[in-house]
Amino acid sequence: xxxxxxxxxxxxxxxxxxxxxxxxxxxxxxxxxxxxxxxxxxxxxxxxxxxxxxxxxxxxxxxxxxxxxxxxxxxxxxxxxxxxxxxxxxxxxxxxxxxxxxxx
Numbered sequence: 001x002x003x004x005x006x007x008x009x010x011x012x013x014x015x016x017x018x019x020x021x022x023x024x025x026x027x028x029x030x031x032x033x034x035x036x037x038x039x040x041x042x043x044x045x046x047x048x049x050x051x052x053x054x055x056x057x058x059x060x061x062x063x064x065x066x067x068x069x070x071x072x073x074x075x076x077x078x079x080x081x082x083x084x085x086x087x088x089x090x091x092x093x094x095x096x097x098x099x100x101x102x103x104x
Contacts, residue, residue: 039069044079047071051080051095052087059098073099 008023032042043066050059066076076099084092 040066040071043069043071044075047076048079048083051083051091054087054091054094056094056098059095060102063099063102067102 006020006024006028008020008028009017011020012023013020032039037045043062046062047059047066049055050062063076067073077096080092080095080099083095
């Protein structure tokens, strides 16, 4: 393990070190690194799940990650608009408001 703590360890390692380690190792260390889907595609899937499930606390991180993985803001808006008819208008409106607050 490197000298610099990984992201989950930095965010929650002080209170939940095992959860932080599992988060760094499994979803971010294994699942996000699998070759059969691109990181861009994984971002689209993840953002879709978070919007649909109304997981607003994790959404900003994954919206930023999607932008870093090559998803455009216009594509995110289109994804959220599409989801409005499947996950509900309130979840889509909240997601657009979250996207609007991001830098970039």
